[in-house]
Amino acid sequence: MNTLEVRNLSKSFGEIRAVDDVSFAVPEGSVFGLIGRNGAGKTTTIRMMMNIYLPDKGEVLLRGNKIGSDFKNLVGYLPEERGLYKKMKVLETLMYFAEIKGKTGPSVEKKALEYLSKFQLSERKNSKIEDLSKGNQQKIQFITTVLHDPDFVILDEPFSGLDPVNTNTLKEIILEMKNRGKVIILSTHLMDFAEKMCDHLAMIEKGKIILEGSLSDIKTRYAQKNVSINYEGSLAFLKSNPIVEKIEDFGNSAGIRLKDARDSRELLKTLVDNDVTITKYALNEISLHEIFVEIAGSRIEGIEKEEAYVK
Amino acid sequence: MLNNKTLAVMKRELREKLFSKSFILMTLLIPVFMFGILMLQTYFISFSGEGKVALQVISASEDMTEKVKSEFDGEDFIKDKSYTIEFKTLEKARLSEYLNKVRQEIVDEKLTGVVYIPLEALKEKKVEYYSKTPNNPKVQDKIKPAINKALSSIYFSGKGFTSSDIKFASDNVGFNGFKVSKESKIQEAGYGNQILSFLFAFLLYFSLLFTGSMMQRSVVQEKNNRIVEILLSSVDSRELMTGKILGSSVTALLQMAIWISPVLILISTTFFVLPPELVLSMSPVYLLYFLVNYFVGLIIFMGLFAAVGAIFDNEQDAQSGMWPIMMLIMVPFFIAISMQTNPGSPLGKVSSIVPFASIIVMPARMAMTDVPLWEVLTSFILNIATMVLVFLLASKIYRVGILMTGKKPKWSEVVQWLRYKY
Numbered sequence: 072m073n074t075l076e077v078r079n080l081s082k083s084f085g086e087i088r089a090v091d092d093v094s095f096a097v098p099e100g101s102v103f104g105l106i107g108r109n110g111a112g113k114t115t116t117i118r119m120m121m122n123i124y125l126p127d128k129g130e131v132l133l134r135g136n137k138i139g140s141d142f143k144n145l146v147g148y149l150p151e152e153r154g155l156y157k158k159m160k161v162l163e164t165l166m167y168f169a170e171i172k173g174k175t176g177p178s179v180e181k182k183a184l185e186y187l188s189k190f191q192l193s194e195r196k197n198s199k200i201e202d203l204s205k206g207n208q209q210k211i212q213f214i215t216t217v218l219h220d221p222d223f224v225i226l227d228e229p230f231s232g233l234d235p236v237n238t239n240t241l242k243e244i245i246l247e248m249k250n251r252g253k254v255i256i257l258s259t260h261l262m263d264f265a266e267k268m269c270d271h272l273a274m275i276e277k278g279k280i281i282l283e284g285s286l287s288d289i290k291t292r293y294a295q296k297n298v299s300i301n302y303e304g305s306l307a308f309l310k311s312n313p314i315v316e317k318i319e320d321f322g323n324s325a326g327i328r329l330k331d332a333r334d335s336r337e338l339l340k341t342l343v344d345n346d347v348t349i350t351k352y353a354l355n356e357i358s359l360h361e362i363f364v365e366i367a368g369s370r371i372e373g374i375e376k377e378e379a380y381v382k
Numbered sequence: 383m384l385n386n387k388t389l390a391v392m393k394r395e396l397r398e399k400l401f402s403k404s405f406i407l408m409t410l411l412i413p414v415f416m417f418g419i420l421m422l423q424t425y426f427i428s429f430s431g432e433g434k435v436a437l438q439v440i441s442a443s444e445d446m447t448e449k450v451k452s453e454f455d456g457e458d459f460i461k462d463k464s465y466t467i468e469f470k471t472l473e474k475a476r477l478s479e480y481l482n483k484v485r486q487e488i489v490d491e492k493l494t495g496v497v498y499i500p501l502e503a504l505k506e507k508k509v510e511y512y513s514k515t516p517n518n519p520k521v522q523d524k525i526k527p528a529i530n531k532a533l534s535s536i537y538f539s540g541k542g543f544t545s546s547d548i549k550f551a552s553d554n555v556g557f558n559g560f561k562v563s564k565e566s567k568i569q570e571a572g573y574g575n576q577i578l579s580f581l582f583a584f585l586l587y588f589s590l591l592f593t594g595s596m597m598q599r600s601v602v603q604e605k606n607n608r609i610v611e612i613l614l615s616s617v618d619s620r621e622l623m624t625g626k627i628l629g630s631s632v633t634a635l636l637q638m639a640i641w642i643s644p645v646l647i648l649i650s651t652t653f654f655v656l657p658p659e660l661v662l663s664m665s666p667v668y669l670l671y672f673l674v675n676y677f678v679g680l681i682i683f684m685g686l687f688a689a690v691g692a693i694f695d696n697e698q699d700a701q702s703g704m705w706p707i708m709m710l711i712m713v714p715f716f717i718a719i720s721m722q723t724n725p726g727s728p729l730g731k732v733s734s735i736v737p738f739a740s741i742i743v744m745p746a747r748m749a750m751t752d753v754p755l756w757e758v759l760t761s762f763i764l765n766i767a768t769m770v771l772v773f774l775l776a777s778k779i780y781r782v783g784i785l786m787t788g789k790k791p792k793w794s795e796v797v798q799w800l801r802y803k804y
Binding site for chain 1: 386387391394398608609611614617785
């Protein structure tokens with residue numbers, strides 16, 4: 072069942088159409104990835120989902136009802152660019168961010184202290200934020216995102232600027248939230264992470280959704296159509312075969328593109344039936360990155376560079 | 383609009399400001415500073431006139447010298463030895479020779495000056511004064527009455543006048559000021575209210591500017607370090623702005639109440655006795671009006687400062703964008719100051735009703751003179767209307783601006799923001 076549904080959202084800033092007729096559905100209990108490169112319209116979409124921007128057109132539905140400002144209390148949001156009040160004390164900060172989510176009282180304080188001890192920050196509860204290391208400030212930032220026990224956690228480029236230790240900490244939080252049945256919406260341009268963490272996703276490019284669905288469906292749909300073989304014999308009979316879209320024959324190796332990825336067994340059978348000796352038959356699983364490249368075209372230098380940096 | 387979230391934001395602002403060192407320092411130092419300025423002024427004024435004034439009063443005849451000396455002996459400044467005067471008799475013909483002799487003493491300021499009273503003074507009533515600073519009004523004002531009395535008494539003596547006739551003729555006219563107001567009976571007025579009017583105008587001016595620039599800085603900072611994005615995922619931009627405005631305004635109001643509380647004590651108890659020239663005529667209702675008016679002004683100006691803060695994403699740009707609003711505070715302050723000499727001036731009357739300006743000018747005017755009730759009400763209603771209008775416009779600009787980063791927007795773009803559907 073879909074818990075959150077985005078319908079035909081559009082938003083322009085002056086001449087620029089930041090988000091153009093975007094629709095997608097976030098299923099209950101999922102880790103949902105909103106994927107696209109920088110400037111594709113992810114943050115604007117999220118801001119409309121959070122009721123920070125009013126959409127020019129379209130609506131966001133929470134279990135069938137249009138979201139209002141009380142939706143904000145159900146969400147924990149970790150924006151890409153984030154900050155804390157430097158002069159405030161740690162516990163004070165946590166209590167304040169819970170309070171503006173409508174949660175106050177000793178139970179919140181107890182929970183805040185629990186989180187602090189979980190992150191080995193109990194002793195710093197009365198330190199000023201500015202006196203904490205950058206890594207510890209990031210931890211405090213995570214806690215503010217989840218302290219009020221939101222049903223939805225929206226993380227906008229959550230891994231940008233995190234050190235490796237905190238990257239893992241955040242991954243753990245995400246998994247733990249998922250296990251407790253929370254919906255996690257992850258916006259990122261890092262295909263690698265999305266592929267590992269998300270079970271559903273929507274790809275956004277220049278303000279438009281170019282791909283949406285569950286990760287397994289998408290993978291099946293875009294599974295590798297290219298088969299590479301090493302062989303002895305002749306492949307001439309394949310040229311007119313209906314399952315083959317294109318063939319590049321190099322004599323003892325060849326690249327074959329199928330019309331449908333599901334025909335790879337059929338191809339193997341045809342080759343054997345025609346007395347071709349096969350020394351290698353390779354069918355690689357396609358990565359999200361490759362799917363993105365295939366759909367979005369070749370202008371992905373930015374993504375490749377950043378991904379290389381993360382690895 | 384005034385929900386729990388707004389209150390939460392407001393509480394945070396209050397906590398941050400009320401317990402900050404700068405608030406406590408400001409609250410304590412401003413009165414010390416103001417009092418210090420007054421003390422210094424008084425001290426310098428008294429210092430400049432008295433001290434080492436050494437004069438020689440030279441008359442053309444023994445008679446005159448005798449008379450002048452006896453008049454001077456009765457003066458306070460001789461008795462308390464702040465002036466030392468030597469009396470001599472010298473013919474006019476020998477004066478220049480004598481002056482040459484004491485020239486060096488005058489130049490070295492060992493001798494402040496030489497007053498020469500010629501025989502003709504009994505006809506023309508003119509004396510000569512030789513000094514390094516002959517036009518110093520302090521010295522002239524001090525010695526004029528005694529010389530005047532001496533000359534008058536010589537002139538009138540033997541003409542059948544009694545000594546009281548002569549005294550009357552030679553005495554100066556004294557002015558006693560009485561303040562006329564509507565309610566109370568006519569009472570002797572001092573400078574008390576004038577000083578208060580100045581003080582109040584200054585406090586309003588200073589506090590609005592100070593609180594405003596703090597407000598603006600805080601908005602720019604939230605925008606700059608991106609806290610605002612997290613805040614907006616929890617509260618509405620209008621809730622956020624309202625909370626911030628109320629937080630700063632309540633802080634500033636409290637500070638102002640502390641600053642003016644001594645005045646309330648002075649006018650409501652008889653415990654302190656002020657010298658008659660400083661007596662205050664003021665009712666506690668005025669002080670209440672003063673605070674309510676200030677609160678309205680705070681909300682108006684904090685709205686403007688918040689909007690300006692939201693337009694820019696760094697403090698330098700915001701500083702330059704603040705100018706128009708600062709003018710709205712500074713110009714009325716200068717008008718209020720200029721009104722000190724004439725509270726009934728047309729400029730003062732008009733600007734005590736015009737929105738923005740009346741926030742400072744009206745209380746300053748009311749402290750000095752009676753203002754018709756309808757004028758007070760009109761200015762108050764206009765300010766309330768201005769407050770609502772400013773609040774609506776500011777919250778639109780704030781809403782758009784607070785999430786806008788990068789290029790510094792043009793004013794024309796800001797105007798367009800008002801039409802954005804956000």
